[in-house]
Amino acid sequence: xxxxxxxxxxxxxVDYVADYMEGIEKRQVYPDVEPGYLRPLIPATAPQxxxxxxxxxxxxxxxxxxxVTHWHSPHFFAYFPTASxxxxxxxxxxxxxxxxxxxxxxxxxACTELETVMMDWLGKMLELPETFLAESAGEGGGVIQxxxxxxxxxxxxxxxxxxxxxLQITSPELSQxxxxxxxxxxxxxxxxSSVERAGLIGGxxxxxxxxxxxFAMRACALKEALERDKASGLIPxxxxxxxxxxxxxxxxxxxxxxxxxxxxxVWLHIDAAYAGSAFICPEFRHLLNGVEFADSFxxxxxxxxxxxxxxxxxxxxxxxxxTGAFKLDPLYLKHSHQDSGLxxxxxxxxxxxxxxxxxxxxxxxxxxxxxxxxxxxxxxxxQLSHEFESLVxxxxxxxxxxxxxxxxxxxRLKGSNKLNEALLEKINNARKIHLVPCHxxxxxxxxxxxxxxxxxxxxxxxxxxxxxxLATQLLQTEKE
Amino acid sequence: xxxxxxxxxxxxxVDYVADYMEGIEKRQVYPDVEPGYLRPLIPATAPQxxxxxxxxxxxxxxxxxxxVTHWHSPHFFAYFPTASxxxxxxxxxxxxxxxxxxxxxxxxxACTELETVMMDWLGKMLELPETFLAESAGEGGGVIQxxxxxxxxxxxxxxxxxxxxxLQITSPELSQxxxxxxxxxxxxxxxxSSVERAGLIGGxxxxxxxxxxxFAMRACALKEALERDKASGLIPxxxxxxxxxxxxxxxxxxxxxxxxxxxxxVWLHIDAAYAGSAFICPEFRHLLNGVEFADSFxxxxxxxxxxxxxxxxxxxxxxxxxTGAFKLDPLYLKHSHQDSGLxxxxxxxxxxxxxxxxxxxxxxxxxxxxxxxxxxxxxxxxQLSHEFESLVxxxxxxxxxxxxxxxxxxxRLKGSNKLNEALLEKINNARKIHLVPCHxxxxxxxxxxxxxxxxxxxxxxxxxxxxxxLATQLLQTEKE
Numbered sequence: 001x002x003x004x005x006x007x008x009x010x011x012x013x014v015d016y017v018a019d020y021m022e023g024i025e026k027r028q029v030y031p032d033v034e035p036g037y038l039r040p041l042i043p044a045t046a047p048q049x050x051x052x053x054x055x056x057x058x059x060x061x062x063x064x065x066x067x068v069t070h071w072h073s074p075h076f077f078a079y080f081p082t083a084s085x086x087x088x089x090x091x092x093x094x095x096x097x098x099x100x101x102x103x104x105x106x107x108x109x110a111c112t113e114l115e116t117v118m119m120d121w122l123g124k125m126l127e128l129p130e131t132f133l134a135e136s137a138g139e140g141g142g143v144i145q146x147x148x149x150x151x152x153x154x155x156x157x158x159x160x161x162x163x164x165x166x167l168q169i170t171s172p173e174l175s176q177x178x179x180x181x182x183x184x185x186x187x188x189x190x191x192x193s194s195v196e197r198a199g200l201i202g203g204x205x206x207x208x209x210x211x212x213x214x215f216a217m218r219a220c221a222l223k224e225a226l227e228r229d230k231a232s233g234l235i236p237x238x239x240x241x242x243x244x245x246x247x248x249x250x251x252x253x254x255x256x257x258x259x260x261x262x263x264x265x266v267w268l269h270i271d272a273a274y275a276g277s278a279f280i281c282p283e284f285r286h287l288l289n290g291v292e293f294a295d296s297f298x299x300x301x302x303x304x305x306x307x308x309x310x311x312x313x314x315x316x317x318x319x320x321x322x323t324g325a326f327k328l329d330p331l332y333l334k335h336s337h338q339d340s341g342l343x344x345x346x347x348x349x350x351x352x353x354x355x356x357x358x359x360x361x362x363x364x365x366x367x368x369x370x371x372x373x374x375x376x377x378x379x380x381x382x383q384l385s386h387e388f389e390s391l392v393x394x395x396x397x398x399x400x401x402x403x404x405x406x407x408x409x410x411x412r413l414k415g416s417n418k419l420n421e422a423l424l425e426k427i428n429n430a431r432k433i434h435l436v437p438c439h440x441x442x443x444x445x446x447x448x449x450x451x452x453x454x455x456x457x458x459x460x461x462x463x464x465x466x467x468x469x470l471a472t473q474l475l476q477t478e479k480e
Numbered sequence: 481x482x483x484x485x486x487x488x489x490x491x492x493x494v495d496y497v498a499d500y501m502e503g504i505e506k507r508q509v510y511p512d513v514e515p516g517y518l519r520p521l522i523p524a525t526a527p528q529x530x531x532x533x534x535x536x537x538x539x540x541x542x543x544x545x546x547x548v549t550h551w552h553s554p555h556f557f558a559y560f561p562t563a564s565x566x567x568x569x570x571x572x573x574x575x576x577x578x579x580x581x582x583x584x585x586x587x588x589x590a591c592t593e594l595e596t597v598m599m600d601w602l603g604k605m606l607e608l609p610e611t612f613l614a615e616s617a618g619e620g621g622g623v624i625q626x627x628x629x630x631x632x633x634x635x636x637x638x639x640x641x642x643x644x645x646x647l648q649i650t651s652p653e654l655s656q657x658x659x660x661x662x663x664x665x666x667x668x669x670x671x672x673s674s675v676e677r678a679g680l681i682g683g684x685x686x687x688x689x690x691x692x693x694x695f696a697m698r699a700c701a702l703k704e705a706l707e708r709d710k711a712s713g714l715i716p717x718x719x720x721x722x723x724x725x726x727x728x729x730x731x732x733x734x735x736x737x738x739x740x741x742x743x744x745x746v747w748l749h750i751d752a753a754y755a756g757s758a759f760i761c762p763e764f765r766h767l768l769n770g771v772e773f774a775d776s777f778x779x780x781x782x783x784x785x786x787x788x789x790x791x792x793x794x795x796x797x798x799x800x801x802x803t804g805a806f807k808l809d810p811l812y813l814k815h816s817h818q819d820s821g822l823x824x825x826x827x828x829x830x831x832x833x834x835x836x837x838x839x840x841x842x843x844x845x846x847x848x849x850x851x852x853x854x855x856x857x858x859x860x861x862x863q864l865s866h867e868f869e870s871l872v873x874x875x876x877x878x879x880x881x882x883x884x885x886x887x888x889x890x891x892r893l894k895g896s897n898k899l900n901e902a903l904l905e906k907i908n909n910a911r912k913i914h915l916v917p918c919h920x921x922x923x924x925x926x927x928x929x930x931x932x933x934x935x936x937x938x939x940x941x942x943x944x945x946x947x948x949x950l951a952t953q954l955l956q957t958e959k960e
Contacts, residue, residue: 001565001566001567001848002566003498003501003502003566004498005566006494006497006498006501006566006569006570007494007495007498009566009570010491010494010497010498010566010569010570010573011490011491011494013494013570013573013574014486014487014490014491014493014494014573015487016574016577017486017490017573017574017576017577018483018484018486018487018490020577020578021483021486021577022483031589031590033589033590035585035589035823036593036823037589037593038589038590038593038594038597039593039596039597039615042594042597044600044604044615045601045604045605046601046602046604046605046846046847046850046851047846047847047850047851048850048851048852049850049852050847050848050849050850050852050853051847051848051850052848053567053570053848055847056843056844056847056848060574063590064578064590064594064840065590066590067588067589067590067593068578068580068588068589068590068591069580069586069587069588069589070578070580071578071579071580071581071588072579079581079587082579082580082581082834083579084576084577084579085481086481086482086483086485086486086489086490087481087533088576089486089490089573089576089577090486090489090490090493090533092572092573092576093490093493093494093497093569093572093573094493094496094497094540096497096564096568096569096572096788097496097497097500097501097564097569098500098544098548098551099551099552099562099563099564099788099789100548100549100550100551100562101551101559101562101789105515106549107549107559108547108548108549108551109511109513109515109517109518109547109548109549110511110513110518110543110544110545110546110547110548111548113516113517113518113519113547114518114522114544116519117518117519117522120524121525121526122526124524124525124526125525125526135519135524146626146832146834147832147833147834148833149831149832149833149834150831150832153831157681175661176661176683177657177658177660177661178657180657180660180683181655181656181657193833194832194833197806200805200806201637201681201682201831202681202683203656203660203682203683302834308576308579309579309581309834309836310834310836325680326677326680343515343516351629351630351633351681351831352626352627352629352630352674353627353628353629353673353674354562354626354627354629354782354789354790356789356790360544363536364536366526366527367526367527367530367531367535367536368481368530368531368532368533368536369530370526370527370528370529370530370531371526371527371528372528372529372530373530
């Protein structure tokens, strides 16, 4: 395929994409296929001879689309949103064409420098303390990671390196393995599974701190764990505080937890994967109060800030604490500017070596929406979740299970877990909307997350009416 | 921006991309900018109000392009290739539109199932042993990782889990930390820096095995290290063999190393990041002989198989060895099919949770090129590298520093390292072509890698003429 054919097919693809987005509401949000559906529809081996673009596009509708869960349908209320916007898609096309691998400054200076500046832009939108910004006189800065899981792991590894180096000075009799055996990390029992996984990968203990009645990590529970562990000879080194948990969008108490971490010389990482985007609105910024105590902070613009996956924004107060954990410099990656102090080689900030020119997506989205446009988008989602919340609250058969702060509503039928499991099954089997559940303490709960960029009040009303109907049927059957 | 505006701007972007690719040869391959060039050209904060697409595209040419290293220029011979093709770009547009996050089967069945089948297609193109294929009766299968670094780390972590579990049964007196302290991984001294980094992250020792005169890891050196370490109480558990090293594209001796790993119950991971693509050609397949001894195998279609970044293909003989190392199942990710044995939840195969619909790129590229088209592409690059090799060999001032097997030529002026450093500096300062160096044993060597999809004999001849001229000037100055 040459450039002139690409001009033609590329424009057909643009139209296909626009058609898909315009027609998505009419597609069934969750597919009917059974596991293994696809293999019989596809040849067992790659073709020897080239096939046409048209043949493939036919198969997209015939083979792929019937197996797609449509995350951008206004009937999709599962998990958390994943971002999708036209400006981000346009930027991604450009990113694919430039196709540079920005592991070092020299590998494509624009790729590195735009990222640094975009992370400053975003940091300012959140009113992050200056110490996290690269333009400040401090030692901080931001980097785009692939996912919040990677950010948590990178932070844990940096913290592990920091504490190990400190201990090797103060307690030279301890071997590295002896240190590793004593290290303990902490998160709330509501933290994302990726935190537990980071502990597994890093080879350190991870302890879950019992959350309070509002599903938040509080000072007393953390302190108790720290004291108990220190008394038994362990070394606390890392705490993950979550702002906007996956289960119910609860918030750990940063203003309590932060000072303790600082006093105890424990690295504080904040995971605000979903909720972070909301902090660009002044009325939600208070949820981030206490970030000044953190060593690292992360959230995913690829969830709720209209920047298509992947774009996970991470800031650290000390660049050297990341680079110190990873820095290895083979000759084929050295370049003449790298010791100037002016430049950033992002390969030292992340797990993989390769990286795409992802900051283009931020640049396009921030400029084409403007801060006001992005704020309006967040506010609309929050308003819709409150709309759903009030529908639930008005119905005596249902209950709200956690405070609704942003775009997630946790609710259930008053009654047994079994009843609610049956309701969820009915909802997802009907295929009109898509939800996933969670456990809150011992309760089986339905999560209603405002996800799609194009979701409107009418979809919320339809969804509620549908849920209500299925619930009425279910309660009817129960009675009979 | 709505769908109808996207139809218009998207088509403008398609034309911009086509223009960029058609005109890339005329752009200076390596930029003139100095560190910090970009920040003064961009506002200090994001705009409050929306800006137009046109304003941004103006800035792309004014601010971004002057700082881009053009990886797809036919004058780019640095690092290794990074893939770029129109079919992959078309697929990426579709991937962006569907925008699903395929962490589990249910999150988008098509995303998971196409990946499994595409990995089988690719495995068959390479004639991988059946045990690595998901369609076989065995326990193997493939997964797309983000990068070879991640694949190496995932393999190391799976191997660490496997050996730890085995030892906890056979030597229950050993604590996990005591085991970690004894674990040793190995790779050749020519292995990529990501291998050393995987050791750092995994908290295990990594030892470099001295390579032989052809920069290959051989049986005797590996055996010696294993015996010495076992004698001193250490536990060898992981070997990375490299096929196509970054420095000089040398090949570890799999047929020697493989059986030793199997005898010693050591996990063998093969990293063929660059070279792997060539194995789709029957005449290069012998370089992969011995893969049958491996537990895991990885290469990057995003380097040399025309699938744009990121797409790193990894296969394992036992799926359960990966998933066993990572599996955590919170309720919001559970779904009704997951225990059927028929389905794959790829989140258990990788470090991050989120993942894009990357197999679409493989599907488009494999079908629009056909296997024959892909083979022709590989062969053309290999032919061009031999063309450059013979130009170098014909010149008595120069020497070839390592066997030229695929698309990389390592060469230098006969003479001191200083002389060759001066030559490289002259070449890169002239900005007509772009190269990076490597060290082979103690020699400073220039790497000439065939990279661009559009590079032709004429570019090789121009590049050599240019290098020759600069070398002649340099030798002249030296004499004076």
